[in-house]
Structure formats: structure tokens, C-alpha cells
Amino acid sequence: MTVATRFKSGRTGPGDAYVSDHSGSPHARFMRLTSYALVPLGVLSAWWILGLAGKSLEGVRAEIGRPFPALVLLAFGVVGMIHARQGMDDIIEDYVHDKVLKAQAIVANTWASRAIAAIWVLAILLIAAPK
């Protein structure tokens, strides 16, 4: 995942991550961009996720079936798992020091995060898409 950087090296302005031509800068910047989107998405999603607790099948389907919660939860799942994948990459790179194991863990993370996002999207579409 890359985002074009404006400088070869340096700080583009107050509040911007330190930017260089290596992969760390796009990574840091992408974490920030996704986190901004996740503020409104997270608050709204937390509200509706809490609403799922203790609901019957019909109750869950009614909650997710409305267009606005469905769209917000859809976006939360996709943007959230992109952000989560990069965050988990950070954790792996920090704690897994064996080269082979690290490479394997990062591949596993890539596909696990994609699978979670895919199941999330599929499930919401199955419930909320007009029949």
C-alpha cells in the first residue's frame, strides 16, 4: 500500500509524518489517513455493534438491514481491516525476529485481514442488499 510522498526526505508540515523515500513513510502516512476516516466510522459502528448484543436473528438482520448502518459498517470493516493489517504488520515486525517466521507471519496477516474484510462485506451485503 503506497501513498505518493511530496518530498524525498523531511517534514511536509506540522502534523505530517517524517517523510523519506523509503517504505516507512507511506506506511506511517497511510496509518494516519485511515485513522482519520475511522474516527466517525468507529463511533457510529460502535453504536450499532453494541445494538447487536442479545438480539435474535430477526433483530440482527433488522439492525444491519437498514441502509445507513449497513453502509457505515461496510466501510468500517474495509477501512478498519486495511488499518488493522498495517498495525499487525508493525506488531509482527517489532516482535518476530526470525526472518523466515516474520515473512510467513506477514503473508498470513495479509490474507487473514483480507479474509476478515471479505467475510464482513459478504455478510452485510447478504443481509442488507435489496432482494
Next chain:
Amino acid sequence: MADADTDGLAARRPLSPHLTVFKPILTMMMSIAHRITGAGLYVGMALLALFLLGAAVGGGAFSAVSWIGSGFIGNLLVLMIVWAIFHHLLGGVRHALWDRGLYMDAKGRELLAQGTLVGGILLTLLVFIFKTLAG
């Protein structure tokens, strides 16, 4: 991706963070909590994805996953996910403020650490109370 070199020298170097020698302080605890809630949300999202898939398929599939969203374990799990969202969100806001050079002095960063801890619990309680009243 930064590769730590694996020759003898690198292996003999001490690794940071030195969790066993640092005095535990709130800003450090909130940094750790940020990472734990982040990793926790990864697992939480996986469980919720299964729950939603079960609800989409219905019948036996929903019975198989309904423990994620109901009963004692389900309610606790959902509440923990909601708390983790708020805690991690406020922790992110804290980082966004620091990115802009704000609240970086001792008083400021302590305030933000306290705000993250108290705010996360408060927001969770607030949403829980509103949701209970609305339901």
C-alpha cells in the same frame, strides 16, 4: 520493512522496550494498551465477521455463532469490542495531537494519557446507557 541483522552483535544487543527495568508509568501503560486494543480489535473484527456471516446465512449457522453476540460471554465480548474501539480511537487522537506538536510537555502528555483511559471507559458507559434507554 526493517530487518534486524541476525549476526552475533545484534543478538547480543539488549532489545527495547526494557519492560522489566522501566518504572511503570501511565503514558507507557496507555501506549501498551493502544497496541493491545489494536490487536484485540483484529480478533474482535474476525469474531464479528463470523457473527454477521452466521446472521446472513441464518438457521443452524446463526445458532453456531450466536454466542458471539448474546449470553454472558457475548454481551461481555461486544462490550469489550466497543470499549476497545473507543480506547484505541482516543489513543489515535492523542497521536494526532502529538503529530501537531501539541500536548508534548510532561503535563500535557499525562493529561492525554488520563483522558484516553477515562474517556474510553466513559464513552463506553455513555453509549451503553443511551443504548439501554433507547432499547
